[in-house]
Every structure is written in structure tokens, then in C-alpha cells.
Amino acid sequence: MTNSSGFRLAGKITTLLGLMIIAPTAFADMVLNLRRGVTDISQTVYELHMLILWVCVVIAIVVFGIMIVSIVLHRRSRGAEAAGFSHSTKAELIWTIIPVIILIWMAVPAAKTLVVMEDFRDSEMTIKVTGYQWKWHYSYLGTEVDFFSTLARSSNIARQLRSGVDPFSVENYLLDVDKPLVVPVDTKIRLLITSNDVIHAWWMPSFAVKKDAIPGFINEVWFKANETGTFRGQCAELCGRGHGFMPIVVDVLSRQDYAAWIDAKGRGETVAMVDSTAAAEAPAAARELSGEELYNISCGACHQANGQGLPPTFPSLVDSAMVDGPIAEHIDIVMNGRVGTAMVGFSTQLSDAELAAIISYERNAWGLNSGDTVQASDIAAAR
Amino acid sequence: MDHTHDKYYIPHGSHWPIVGSFALFVMLGGFAVYLNGAAIGGTASLFGLAVLVVMMAGWFGNVITESMAGYYNPQVDKSFRMGMMWFIFSEVMFFAAFFGALFYARQLAIPWLGGEGTKFMTNLMLWPGFEALWPSNGPAHAGGEFETMAATGLPAINTAILLSSSVTITIAHHALKNGNRLQLNLGVLVTVILGFSFIYLQATEYMHAYSELNLKLSTGIYGSTFFVLTGFHGLHVTVGAIFLTVIWFRILRGHFTPQKHFAFEAASWYWHFVDVVWLCLYFFVYWL
Amino acid sequence: MGPEYEATADQYQADDHDHHGAPSGIKRWLFSTNHKDIGTMYLVFSLLMFFVGGTMIMIVRAELFQPGLQFVDPAFFNQMTTMHALVMVFGAIMPAFVGLANWMIPMMVGAPDMALPRMNNWSFWLLPVGFTFLLATLIMPGGAPAAGWTMYPPLVLQTGDAFPFLVFAVHILGASSIMGAINIIVTIMNMRAPTMTLLKMPLFVWTWFITAFLLLAAMPVFAGAVTMLLFDQFFGSHFFNAAGGGDPVMFQHIFWFFGHPEVYIMILPAFGIVSEIIPTFARKPLFGYNSMVYATASIAVLSFIVWAHHMFTVGMPLAGELFFMFSTMLIAVPTGVKVFNWIATMWRGSMTFETPMLFSLAFVFLFTIGGFSGLMLAITPVDFQYHDTYFVVAHFHYVLVPGSLFGIMAGVYYWLPKWTGHIVNEKLAKTHFWLSAIFVNITFFPQHFLGLAGMPRRIPDYSTQFADFNMMSSLGAFGFGLSQLLFVYIVYQAVKGGEKASGEVWDNPKGLEWTVPSPAPHHTFETAPEVR
């Protein structure tokens, strides 16, 4: 932990009690409350939320009010004599019926919203979203465009156990990715959500969209963003060790910009304007990363820093034939993955140099010291 | 020490429960170790099972002696009856879970995989060409081509067997009430024999399924539901049959009077319960 | 009007010819068939587990104290979250209620003991077995279960050697609960004093009676669910695997069919406890006794048709989402009836505020807040935003900690003098109350804001905008945790000695348990008392 955060810590702890008192009164504040979001649906949801909230607050005031009055007035220390009554059919009817009415009154708009949410008619484009342990894959149906979206490297380095990097120094810590999902504004977009391994959930608060990604099934959701901009969310279903580290970022572009982007993507170019989120990284990641660092970021989650893995699901590399077997096979597995296992191919996600560095590291780490070194050219050859 | 009838009998300390806990610890702990790949776990598990049997013998032994010694007044007897009934209820709920799974798979999961309802894309993109039919081992045809067990043949015979067995146990019950020991004795004996022959036929049915029909536990959702439902039922039949066997020996010993015979009734209730479960099985699993 | 109780000295004999009070030595506990001793064992065990589960979550709160990973690996973090829940639910809250049931129900209905004393002993002695399995997983290859207490496949199938132990622990704890439930049902149906008619029963007995049926119906289903997991993992079945025609979501349906009744299993007895305490300290009969009973029953019935409100985001058909939204909202009505009845009981009473009353009042306040957030979660379209965020965590801790846990604490403070024969140290007890009441809110209230601001649950590290409230919550948690050490000391004190308690203990409390001396003799009501 760096000094700066050390001071912040000290400062915070002292001011927290103060914060506690004002917090509940600050409902309007964005950080305290649900966000309005940028779709019609998310606005409606926000209004619904506020409606129920206030209904509950009002009921609470009434109920707690009566209770407090009674606690204050009807105490023996004030010489209150206990009355003897023990039931009143009238009262009991009233406080059964009134809640029912309130509930119905709340249920109607809720039901309406739900119906709208389930209406998929005339959506203009479709994107298939697939959850992986622990990243997202997007493929734009009807185009060549598909890519993985993983936690931005700056965050990934800072979030390693005792990394020594102060999270406050990383912008959008844990909420940034290398390649965001890019969509046009004012367009009804349908997402087909599924998973490759365990259950995940694709959650974009600003769109009021949250759907589970279930292996073997496809769930559908749609949204229509009214504003351009960058919006951030996270995986919202426990999916194992990296659950906290598979954020979701959506860039909503003007229709023209989107057209340009998808077209360039189709031709396999990277588009600065958008993909720059990956390029413009915190200083930590600007330098060349060693094979070890790359390994810890890309492979360590499953195979562990010590290469022991988490058997049975994530095999140990140390005592696997791969790392001291033929280099070609090693490269093949890392690049193309192993079908039927959690091991996915990394060829689309890492550069030749990075893959080479990782493989070299794997063959020499943990006391294996085979002395092998893999060059970027070997990877290029294998592509 | 005397225990007068008008007093509710509270047993003094018993060591059987703690023995039972130890037994379960060894049995299930051992089994877990075995499942994790260490063979000794299996041995331990069997040892635990043995201890469990000893514990039951001892525990029920105590109860029987106390009962014969006349410690139990009608209120105690009533406690036992209620206890047994609610135990059977919990068993019903246990089977309900698996029937629930069967209905869910047939009514929802399979149709969805076949693209029904809002799951059109599921079928189109993930399982193209998969048709929602029952029986099914899923879009991946887990376990390969298989045939289902015909409702006629063995299952039908088994149904007949169980049905008649619950008739014979009822006959025995009436005999017991009318003090007709011979009929009682034979009635229970026949029930026991029918029970065990059911288990035998069930076993041959399983062998037939595995060897000829390629119907296995791993045969997709059909095999899973089929074997888990019939398997747990078979297990309960076995328990019930053993229970009745014990009762039979007690009858030989001259236990039970026309007025007091809780254990006998408990056994017969249990038997009727496995019988009813079987009828549901026969209807939902074999027929439909 | 609540029932009147009366019993005279000869209606309980401390000893008779073949009951020599409490047997001595370890056998007293190992072989016990005495509802009071077994109740004590349950309560002690539950306190122990409360500390174990609490210590685990202290690790979680320490890691969440500030952003970045300072102490533990994410995998271990998930293990702590999962184990915390399992230990608290099945080790702390449920056994505590069963312990109270064991101690009080026979006394409250005028029975000599539980109906099936030997089985009663086994119900308890299965718990240590189950928890040996569960806690042993912490040192197994692959670590403890880490897929959340909800054990969703396919994730839970990635558990290491712990997996079969998890399943069998659930089986054993389930068996224990089922036997306990059977015993309570039979005791209440068959062991009541002849004049103790159903509608004269104290509400604690009523709520437990209904809870027992929930246990009986829910626990076997849970056992079935984990059994299917076991088969999928080891015997190649395909219940929860789409390729074989199964569905991972099917597990969630089966689990929550158990899971939702389970949460009411953890609150109904608490309802009963406060319904005993508030009349005593308001010096006024409980308002709307009958409607209390009916409300409890309808909550129980409804609890079986609302389960899918935990799964609104799995992609259910619209009709399902609507149905489960409406049925869930409905539960607010009977629960409301109870809340209003409690308040009407206080109304125009002559209240004093001893510790049990303080905890009961806090219960009514804070449980209601938890109930409100529950109602918000019930609104499907909005739950899409709340689901799996800290808003949910805040909700269920409000109903579970100042709900269930405070209910238990209230009960313990209420009956402790009856058990030990000593007056509780009011001064310390009140301190314990105020510390707990303040810290519990510091811990869990900010979590509402975290959830709304978008912090998912079950994450070991979070984006910096959540830092402040997490730090606050952690500080509250440490405070709350440490305050509980005081509770242990207070109980210890009362057991060791102190001012002798009268049989009535409080100011004219209603109920048979107060007609016997304090401490309650080893055997009570060997001949049935009179209830007018």
C-alpha cells in the first residue's frame, strides 16, 4: 500500500462517522441510489424503484411513528396503566386490506414494465454474448466481427494479491476492459446470452439489463441506448475465482462512428478511437511485461502462480507432460486451447511476442529450467 | 424400578444415538474418501454400515424389551405412530424432489432445448436439429442410442407383485386383530417373499437395461431420472422388506397382541408407502 | 384474550424414586435423553458455530476493508463467504432455535419431556458429525466449497475433494433437522397437558409447530437436490447438464423450493419469541392472538409458492416472472398483520425496557426494514437491478441478524434466569444490546447504498467508488463481532452465579414455564398442570 492511500485511510476512518449520519439523507446522490440509466426501460425501472422506496418510507414513518409514540407515552416510568384490550376485528381488517390495496397499486406498473422488457419485436441488430471463466466473448451476428473482452491490464496488475499498486491510481479500477462492446445509439439491440462453462450474468446497470449466461441455453435481452458514451458493469453471478474480475464495458457510438468501426473491424484493423481504452493504460502497464507477469495475468487465475493449478478442474502445469514435452504441442494448446475443458485458446487474445514470452516462462519456471526459449516468430509460424 | 402405565415413559440415557452418529461418520466419511479416489474409504464405509446395523439392532432391541416389559402406555404408542407417519411424509417429499426433476425435464428443459417458447435461439444456435421428444438423452445424445424399458413385461409383473403384497400385508393385519396367528404368520411371510422377488426382478431389469437396451444412468436425462427414481424406490423396498422380515421373526417369537402392535403397523404403513411410490413410478416413468 | 395459567407446587416433582436429578459426568451429555440437557447442548453448539461463522466473515470484511487484494486469494475469499453462510444458517441460527424449542416447548405445554427422547439426543449428536465434515473441507486439496451457499452447478462441480463431504454434510444436517422437526410436532400434538388446547398454546409453541412442518417438507427436497449433484459429479448422470437434456437452472428451482421456506424457518420461531416477550413487558395480553396464528400459517403456506423470486434473472417465461412477483408481494400482508399486532400490543400498555424487551423492539424495527427491502426485491423488473448486489446482502442480513439473531438473543435473555436460576447482569446486557443495535446498522445499512450503486455480491475486490461504504461496513462488522464477546461473558456470569431468580423472574409473565422454580428442575410436569 502506497503512502497516498495510507493517508487517505487515516483520513477516512476519522470522517466516516460523520458520513454515516448524512448518508441516508443524501438519496438523490448518484453514488447512493440506483442510476437512472440511458434507456427508456432503465428510466422506468428507476421510477418504479423510487415509487416502491417512497411507499416503504411512508409506511415506515407511519408504523415506526406509532411505535415510537407508544414507547414514549405508554411506559410504566410515566405511570401508564396497562389497558386490557386484546383484539379488534375492525382494526385487523383495516390493516389487512390497506396493504393489499397498496400492493396491487404497486404491482400494476411493475407488471407493465415487465411486459415491455419481454417484447423483442423489430430489434435491429443481434450480438451473441458468451461468458467464459473469466472474460466475455462478443460476436456480431451477420458480420465477421467477434472478439474476447478481458479485464484491462492496468487493473489486472493492480488487483494481484499484494501487488503494491494503489487501486486509486488506476482509472476505472476493475471496471475497464481491453476491448469494449461497441454498439450504435438509438438502435434496438438484441443480445443472445450464453456461457461456455459455468453460469455468469451479463449486467449493465445503465441499461437495466441483467441476464444469466447459462451453459447450453440462450437467454435473450434487448436494450436501446438513448445517449452515446461509455458504460460500465460487471459479471453478476458467482462464477469462481475470477468472478470479481470480468467487467463489462459498452461503448455507445453515434450511428456513423459505429458504421465506421464495424467496417474497420471487419477488415481486422484496430480502431484507435475505441480500442484506445486498451492502449491508453495506466503507467504500470506501459512498459514491456515479463513472461512471468503475463503468465500471472492470463494463466495464473487457473493454473496458479506456482503452476500447481487447482485440480481437478485446473490441472497442474508443473507435473504435466506439456511443459517438458515437444514445444509445438505446447504452443498449440496455449494458442488453440483444449476442447472439452475450461482451457480456451489465447491466440486471439495475446500477441505473438506475449504468447512466446508466456510459453518460454512456463517451460523454465517452477524449477523446470528446460532452457527452451520460444520466439514470436515460432508463434507467427503456428498461426 | 417400576414404570406405572399412567406415566409417560421417559427412557434413561442411551448410548445408541452416539453410536449411530459414529457409524454415519465412518460410513459417509469413508464413502466420500472413496469417491475422492482412495480405496480404503470403501472398506471404512462398509465398516460404518456394519456399525449402523448393530446400532439399529441395539436401539430397536431396547425399544422392544421396554415395550414387552409394558413400559409404554397408549400415549407413548401414539407418539410412535405420529413419529412414523411424519417420517413417511418426509420420505414422500424426498421422492417429490426427483419426480419434480422428471416433470421439469420433460415439460420444460427438453422442449426448451428443442426451441419452444422463448428458447428458439437456444435450439437454432446451440443444438441445431435437436427435436424435443421424450424419451430423450439430450441434444448430445449422451450415452448413445438406447431403448426404453417397456411398460409391459417385467415392470407390469413387478406392479402386480407389489399390489398383491400390500393385499397380503393387509390380510395379515386383519388376522393379527382377530388373533389368527397362523394367517398373520403366513400373510407376512408371503409379503416378505413378494418383496424380495420384486427386488430380484428389479435387479434383472437393470441388467437387461444395461446389457441389451444400452439404457444407463449416464444415458442423458432419461437414464438419470429413470435410474435415480427406480433406484431409490428399490432401496426403500429393500429396507421395507428387511423391516417386514424382522417383524416376521418377532411374530414367531409371539410378539404383538391384537391391541398393541405398533411395529407391525409401522412396517405395513411403510410398505404401503413404497407401494404408492411405485404406482406413480409405473405411471409416469414407464407408461407416459 | 390470552389463556390463563396456574400450576401448584405439587405439579412438578424435582425428583421421584427413579429420577435422581441430573446424571453426572460426560455420560450426562453423550447419552442424554433430557430435553433440558439436550437444549443446552444445542445452544452451546450454536454459540460456538456463531463464532466460527463470524470469524470467517471477519476475514471477508477485512479483505473488503479497502479496494485491492491485501490478505487473501480470491478463491479463499469465496470459500469464506460460502462457509460463513453454511455455518451461520445450519450451525448457528437453526440449532439455536431447536435448542430453545427443546428447553421451552415441553415446559410451555406442560409435558414431562420431548415425545421421543432418544431420537432427540440423536438429532443433536448428528450436528457435530455434519460440521466435522463441513469444517474439515477447509484443509482438503482444492479447499472448502466456494460456490456460495446456494451451490449452483456447474460451478459447484468444480469443487475439489470437499465436494462429497459437502453433500454428505447436508444429508446429515438434514436428517438432524427432520428428526428434530418430527420430535417437536409429536411433542406438541401428543404431549400437551389435557387442558392445554391448541388455541391456548403460547405463540412460541405455535410458530415452532408450523416451522416444524416447513422443515419436514423442505429438508428432504434439499437432500434430493444435493444427491442429484452427487450423481452428476460421480456417477455420470445429466440432471444439470444441457447436453444430456438436463438444465443447470433446474437445480436452482429445486434448491429454492427448499431455500425460501428455509428462510422462514429462520424467522418464524423468532416471531414466536417476540410474541412472548412484548406482552410480558407491555403488561398487556398479546393483541390478536388468533390472527397471529393464522398469519403465521399463511406465511408458511405462501412460502412454498414464491421460490423463484431468487431466480428472476435466469430467463423464466414472462408468466412465471409475473406469478412469482405477485405471490411474493402477497407475503407482506400476513407479515404486516404480525407487525401491527405487536405494535397494538404495546399500545396503551405499561412498558418497561429490560434487555429482552429492548432486543424485541429492535427486532420489530429492523426486521421491518429488512422486510421492506425484501418487498422491493420482489418487484421483478427492479430486481433485475438489485439481484446479486449488496442490496440483497443488506436485505437478508437485516432479516437474519437483527431479525433471527436478535430474536434468539431476546429469547436467551428472557429465559436465561429460568435456566440458570440467576438474574442476568442487566447493566452489561443493556450495553451489549446498544453496542449490537448500533453496530449492526453501521454494518448493514451502508450495504443498501453499495448495492444500489452497483457493487455485486461475492466479490473479493471492488472498484474504488465503493471504498467509503465498504470501510464503514467493515468497521461496523468488527464492532459488532467484538460486542458479541460481551454476550459470552454475560451468559458465563449468569451460569456461574449471581442474584437468585424467583420462579416468575419477571413481573407477572404468562406461561407455564414461570410456574416452576428457577432454575427449572431437571424434570418438570411429570403430572400434567392445569391450564384455565
Ligand code: HEA
Ligand atoms: C429470515 C430470513 C428472511 C426473511 C424473513 C425474508 C423475507 C422476505 N424476503 Fe428475503 N431473502 C433472505 C432471507 C429472508 N427474506 C435471504 C437469505 C436471501 C438471499 C439468499 C441468497 O441469494 O443468498 C433473500 C433474498 C430475497 C429475494 C431475492 C433477491 C435476489 O437475489 O435478487 C427476494 C425477492 O423477492 C426476497 C424477498 C423477500 C420478501 C418479499 C420477504 C417478506 O417476507 C418480507 C415481509 C415483511 C414486510 C414487508 C415488512 C412488514 C410489513 C408491513 C409493515 C406491512 C405493510 C407493508 C407493505 C404493504 C409494503 N428475499
Ligand code: HEA
Ligand atoms: C444466517 C445468518 C447469518 C448471520 C448471523 C450472518 C452474520 C454476518 N454476516 Fe453474513 N451471510 C449470510 C448469513 C448470515 N450472516 C448468508 C446466507 C450469506 C450469503 C452467502 C453467499 O453469498 O453464498 C452471507 C454473506 C455475507 C456477506 C457477503 C459476502 C460476499 O458476498 O462475498 C457479508 C459481507 O459483509 C456478510 C457479513 C456478515 C456479518 C458482518 C455478520 C455478523 O453478524 C457476524 C458477527 C459475528 C462475529 C464476528 C463472530 C463473533 C465474534 C468473534 C469471533 C470475536 C472475534 C471478532 C473480531 C476479531 C472482530 N455476510
Ligand code: CUA
Ligand atoms: Cu462471471 Cu461472475
Ligand SMILES: [Cu+2]
Ligand atoms: Cu426467498
